[in-house]
Structures are given as structure tokens and as C-alpha cells.
Amino acid sequence: MGLEEEIQELEDEIADTPYNKSTEAHIGRLKSKLAEKKEKLEQQQSGSGGGGGYGVEKHGDATVALVGFPSVGKSTLLNALTNAESETGSYEFTTLDVYPGMLKHKGANIQILDVPGLIEGAAGGRGGGKEVLSVVRTADLIVFMVSVFEIDQYDRLREELYKNKIRLDTEPPRVNIRKKAKDGLTVNSSVDLDLDEETVKSVLREHGYVNADVTIGEQVDLDRLIDGVMDNREYVPSIVAVNKADLIEPDYLPTVESELEERDIDPEEAIFISAEEEKGLDGLTERIWDELGLIRIYMDKPGRGVDYEEPLILREGDTVDDACRKLGGSFDERFRFARVTGPSAKHDEQQVGRDHELADEDVLRIVARK
């Protein structure tokens, strides 16, 4: 029996087995087997197709993947938001069906990738689908683009990404596995787990663990437990842009809103745009900025004053140390202390060390050894 048939059999058996306490461990084993076999199949497929990193280079301060069905208006949006047309040629995406553009906002360079081949090619690795997915996996944010008349496409898009190990709008599961030399499997949990200990152990055994301490820090179901054990899923935030809003009459809007609500998308959170008429694009850009969690740091350079034009772009939570690293050069070794003025500082010119957490629109001066 080939791998594909084995996968099909496992999927059938999982679908046919009712889920309850007495079948839980069994289903856990089946799902684990399934996950391992899918992994193997994928390795075989990428092995024959060259595989590897596909040479997709990240440019700019952050990367956003634009994901949607054909003809929803992705390229129209990309052209409206970015300098795509003028710079397309300078990127190394030759064999890939991916079109990059650079969105400049608040001094940051945000790379936007139009990945048109996702739906046509992705299932089962046909054409460039797998390669396109590897691009989506490395994005910092996914923008789902649907048209006002086809909100249901959202389901297919999410499903396609899920199948390809992309987990949306969620943090990695708090499952920690520490291998040891002997004494079998031990399960520790800081919450009162719904899953039986025996189920957790059978899942682990199925993934090849014989001796290990497992710590679980949240209420996980089987799928999330397996995600935690497999440890090769990408966790990416997403937003929804509803395009062609220019085409709807006001009395159709409630229909669109209820279609969104059916899919757990708050209509207030979805961004209605018209790529063609360039409406709603400022709102979309602002949301992209917020979701990426970028912050602007204005560097105060000795003798040159504060540079408000080209801020250093960092992430929320980043520290002075991260700033030094991004600045490059020899700042790292020569660092003595820094002075910060702005939202993260207690007072102007506060003297801080490397571990000081910066905030949007801080002014930072690094004092370095000669």
C-alpha cells in the first residue's frame, strides 16, 4: 500500500470513529500516525522536486502575504499599495509565482507578496503550490482577500493553509517535551487537562518518544497537542480585507456582514476596500501596521541630531540591545549605555542599559566607547 492510500485509510478511520473517552487514546494514535505519514509524503514530494529554501529572500522590515482566489483583486491592490510595478524586476522570484511590492509607511518598508498560485496549485503539491506555501509560511502577517460576493472563499483559504501547517491567529501550544535517558513518559500539566494522561502518552509514543518529561501549560485538544509535539507549524496572525466594496448596494451590506459573522469574523474588524477605486486603503495600511506590531525609533546621532525621516524599525517588545543589533557595525561591542526620551522613558534623556524595552516613537541615543 502506498503512502497516499495509508493516509486515506487513516482519514477514513478517524472519520468513522466516534469521539468519546473510551476512543480518545485510539483517535490520538490515529491522528498522530496521520500527521507523521503526511510529513513523510511531503518529504518524498519535495525530495523529487528539488525542495529546499526556494531562495525567497525577505526584504524590508516585515513581510505580508496577500492570499486570495484568482480575480479577487490581489494584483490591483498590490499595485495600489506599493511600488510593485517599478521594482518587480529587482527581486529573485524567478521560478516562483509570487509578486512582491514594497509598501512604505511611517518610515518602514513593508514587503507585500501577492501569491496568486495558492488555490490553483497548492492541494497535494501540484505546480508551484508548495513553493508558494513556503513563502506564506515565512510571512509576518497574512491578509486574506475576498470579494464582497464570495465571502465563503475564506473557508477554502484557511483550510488550505491549515493543511499546510500554518496556524492562524493563535500562539504555539504550550507543550514542552524534554527527552531523558530512562523511566518512560511523565506528563505534567498546570491545568486540569480534558485529555487523559494515557491519551497524551499514546500520542507521544506514536511520535517516537519513549523516555521524556512532557509539560503542558494550557487546555489542549488532540490536534493542538499534536501540533505541539510535531513542533514544525508556523503561527501567523491574519486579517481580512473585503474587496470590491464599490460594487455593493447599501441594502446588500447586512448579507455580507452576516456571512462574515458566520465565519467568526467581526464585521467591524474586516476591512472593506475597493482596490480599483483606491478606497479604504489607508485603513488597510494602518491595520497592517498595527498587526505587525512595528515601532519607530528615532536615532539621535552625535553631531547630526535626531533623524525623524528614517526611523529604525523594530518590533514591540524589542530592547536597546535589538536596536544595537539592527544598527549593525560595532555598536554591539562598543556599547556603554543609552539615553531614551519618549514613551518608554521615565523622563527625558533617561539613562538605560541594553535590556531597556523601547516603545514607538522613542528617541534613542547610544553612547559607545571610542
Ligand SMILES: Nc1nc2c(ncn2[C@@H]2O[C@H](COP(=O)(O)OP(=O)(O)OP(=O)(O)O)[C@@H](O)[C@H]2O)c(=O)[nH]1
Ligand atoms: N469593481 C471592482 N473591481 C475590481 C476591484 N479590484 C479589482 N477589480 C477587478 O477585478 C479583476 C481582477 O483583478 P486582479 O487584480 O487581476 O485580481 P487578482 O486577484 O490579482 O487575480 P489573478 O491575477 O487571477 O490572481 C480586474 O478586472 C480588476 O479590475 C475593486 O475593488 N472593485
